[in-house]
Amino acid sequence: MTDQEQPESEQPNLPLEKNSNWASPMQAWVCERCDWRYLKLTQETDKLRCPHCFNDSLSLYEGPWGELVYLHPPELVVHPSLPQARLDETIRQFSKGIPFAPMDLSAPQIRKRLRLVFLPVWLVDSRVQASWKMEAGFYYQVVSHQDSYDQSRSGWVSRERQETRTRWELRLGRLDREYLNVSTPALEEHRSIQKQVGNFDLSQAAAYQPEVTYQAFIRLPDRAPEDAWSGAEPGFQFRAAEECQQASQADQIRQFVWQPQFTDQNWTLLLLPVYTSYYFDDQLTPQPLIINGQTGFLTGKRRASEQRAQKTTMILFALAIMAFLIGITLAAASVAFPPALAPSVVFTILAFILGLGAVVPLARVWWFNRSQSQ
Amino acid sequence: MDTAFPPPGFVPVPSAIEGIEVFQPAPPDEEQLEETVDFKCPQCGATTAYSVASGGLTCAHCGYFEAPNKPLVGQNAQELEFTVQSLERSAQGWGEVRLDLACQNCGAQTSIPVDNISDTCPFCGSNRVVHHQAAQDILRPWCLIPFKIEAEQCNRIAAAWLTNSWMVPASLKNRAGIHSFYGIYLPFWTFDALTKADWKAEVGHIVTERYFENGEWKTRVVTEWRWESGHAEETFDDLIIRGTDRIGSRLLTEISNFNLTELAPYEPKYLAGLGAKAYDIPLEKSWEMARGEMRERTRQACVQQASTSQVRNFSMKLDFDDEQWRYILLPVYLTSYIHQDQKYQVVVNGQNGIISGQQPADWNKIWLVIGLLLTPGLLLGLIGLITIPVAGAGIGIGAFGFVLLVLGLVLSAVIYQKAQALDDL
Structure with a gap:
């Protein structure tokens, strides 16, 4: 993980073009209607429609740079690995079977308007010192019997069987470990978006390469690290519990409690790919749809005209x-x-x-x- | 971070991950038993032994007394599950045949059977308790019932027992009694289980039915068989099964109603000066015996659920749940006596004094009694037969003689069976 620092307020109006970390000149854009903020390549000259609400065109961000939570390039990116054919099929399935579909609701139209958007997730590194306590479960085998009796046949017949049982024992200890890349939402709407597009396979995340984001919108986080920390702590606890289970060589654990101290925190971003598009309904209101860039899971309103x-x-x-x-x-x-x-x-x-x-x-x-x- | 770490009572265990320390509660029974424990008085150096009267280790020389360290645990004593490990370990047995010991007191070399837990040096009389290598594992006795009856009491019990039957020879009744009772802890297993059975059987119901035959209605009694089924559960708590076949199973069964609420945690001092045997019937075999008893009792419970006592084509499926076991030592006095060149074994429950043993039967006396029982019937029968031609009363006498003969035969059969059981070697 690169050791990035938060943009300080003493660096106001820092033009992104001069921020060499991105390896390509970026501009910050904002949708006045839904307040989503993006980074996008500066050579984009067309009027950009907001890839979230599709209602308005995006405006160049002119506010103080310090208000933008984080402007550094991400550490990891999940590449949009959905094959084109599957994406087309997903869109075709979405647009078919609607009685009296709006004139604008057609697979070619939706495909034409597809935008790739990267959604940010925080990745937190931290050194953790903690005392912990848990109940560790150890499997063991016991022998039991099932007998049957038949008066008219051979009398008693005994059948031995082995059962796996768990012996629970108290374990406690201390840990001094460093955990990398614990993820926590960087957007207020993270949960609702995840509910719409499903989960991502984070193990497919790769180091950031600028060319991946050339044609894409990069959503800027709207949760500061101090707000997002509450979401990260359970992740650290989960990792610590997992390691304490391994350290104790236990088969299961329960009732893990700890008293952690976190130091040397480092925050970076992971980008998740989604495709967005839209169609106009009867009132010429854009109806957005969102597609998981990894799995092809699509969510959007299917409206008949x-x-x-x-x-x-x-x-x-x-x-x-x-x-x-x-x-x-x-x-x-x-x-x-x-x-x-x-x-x-x-x-x-x-x-x-x-x-x-x-x-x-x-x-x-x-x-x-x-x-x-x- | 808590500076006093770990809390008291916790010990470190190896951690599989660097940077993580792991502690577990210190095992309560980590005390390592010495391989051989010699009992010497700390005051005068004489040999100490367990005293039944005082309930502790005593020195007959200076009066030193040492009470057991641990309180009674009764039926709360730890029970173990049938882990694969414990069954495999039990099946291995003790391996060696004899164990060579050097007396710490006089230096004499002796050899004792490997299943002997305690021993007294034949040269200097010092007592010692031997913990074999396997003694540290789960198959060491975890608890025992201390002796409550003294050897002298056994003599009186045995004397009364010898005279309680007219069938034993008079010479045996007249002897001074049986002496030389030897106190020994014998191995036993206790078993717990919950049995759950589903049964099915044809149950016979007596019904009277009417039928038409030869132009008229008649009635007859027939058995109507109907299928019935049910579910029975039986709880078994501390079923005692012997762990040795050195003593006859009938004798041990007759004295095995021990009160397990007096179980005490195992301490070598209970064994000082007394005999103690390790099991020679392994856990699995004893469990098989216990299961046999449990399933038979469960079968009876199922049969009793049937709406009548007539049952056929009975079948059942039985599940054993919550099976647990304990390995314990129970106090028994053993002795034997010789009568007419034949050896007879006697055992006394060392907790409650119940006695069981083999007694010789005086068959001359028994045949004489049987003869006396049969004679009146035979005589009256003969008289009846003779007097029938003479007078009509002969029929009555003959019938009465026949009744007496039948009664005599029944009583003779009972006496014969009792004598056989008494004489069972």
Whole structure:
């Protein structure tokens, strides 16, 4: 882990272009609507749409640099390893099967708007000195028996079986260890995002290389280390408990408690890849979707178009009225010309069927949208 | 960080990771038993021995007394599970046949059987307790019941026992008694288990049924068999099974109602001056014997659940749970006496004085009694037969004689069986 230091407030307005750590010139961008902040290559000249809410264009960040929590390059990056074919298939599956889908909801459109975004996670290194106590479980084998008796056969038959039991013993001790790369959320929305895209395989993380982020947005953390520490401590405890189990050569442990002291802390970032895209709904509001860049797990609202359904309903309804009018007219004509009575009945029935059928598109869309929101 | 680390009562254990110290509670029974413990009076140097009367180690020479260090634990004494390790260790046995010992007092070299835990030097009379290499492991006796009965009391008990039956020879009754009782701790295993059984059987119900035959309705009694099933659970706590086959199993079974609430933690001083044997029936074999008893009792419990006593095609599946065992030493007095060149064994429970043993039967006396029991019936039967042609009363006399003969035969059979049991060698 590189020994990075937090940007100090005495370095205000430090242009990122001059920060050679990134190995490529970066600019900070901010979405005024959702307040997500990003780093992006400076040569990007097009208007950038926020890859999170897709509502507004991003603005160049003009606030004090000290307000940005962390500007150094990450230590590790999980590469977007999702194959293109699987990504396409995921998007295709998302866009199909929607009744009266919005005109904008199509796989090619979503694919065209795909953006790669890296989400930050803190990695904490620390030296830990602690006293600890736990119950260590050791497996052992016992011999038990299951007997059966049959009067009409051979009498008693005994079957031996071995069972594994756990002997719990108290263990305590001290540890003086250094733990590297304990992860903790760097975003306030980390949990909700993780719930949407699922877990990442952090063992696939590799050292940061600038070319990975050329085309990507890099989300800036919004949790300072002091806020994120509460999430890191359980991670340290988990690592320590695991090591104490190994040190005690126990098969299981329970009720691990410790009194730790943390020193020599070092905070860096890990970047996780997600793809984002969007489609416009009836109200031309962007509906964002987010895809795990490793597993392809996609989350987004699938909305059916009420406008399209209404249009279809109106057409069917108009046809029903026309059929009804023809039917009435033919009925009137049948007074003078009796053979017109039969088509008059047919048109009236047709009008009735079309009138009823006109409700179906609206009902179907309502039902689909309701089931999706649930 | 706590400076006083580890807390008292904890000992370090090897850690598999550098930078992590690991401590565990100090094992309570870490005391290492010396391979041979000699009992010498710390005051006068004479040999000390366990005194049943005072319940501690005493010196007959100067009156020195040393009480046992540990209080009674009773049935709370530690019980162990049937680990693979303990069964394998028990199955190995003691290996050697005899153990060579050098007396610390007089230097004499003696050889004792390897399953002897205690010994007295035949040259100087000093007492010692021997802990074999295996003694430190789980198969050393963890507790024992100290002797409560003195050898002198055994003499009186044995004298009363010898005279309690008319079947023993008069010469035996008239002898002064049986002496030379030898106090010895014998090995026993105790077993706990919970048995859970599911059973199924055909149970017979007596029913009266009507049937039509030859133009009329009749009734008859028949057994109707119906399938029944059930579940029974039996709890066994401290089932005592002998750990030696050196003493007849009948004798040990008859005296084995020990009160285990008086179990004391093992201390060598309890054995000073007394005999003590290690087990020669291994744990697995004893457990097999205990299981046999447990499953038979569980089977009976299942059969009793049936709605009648007529049961056939009985089958059951039995699970043993919470199986635990203990290896203990129990106090027994042993002696033997010779009557007409035949050796008879006698054992006395060293805790409660219950006696069991082999007694010779005086078969002359027994046959005489059987003869006397059968004679009236035979005589009256004969008289009845003779007098039938003479007078009608002969039938009554004959019938009465027959009844007496049957009674005589029944009593004779009972006496014969008792005599056989008495004489069982």
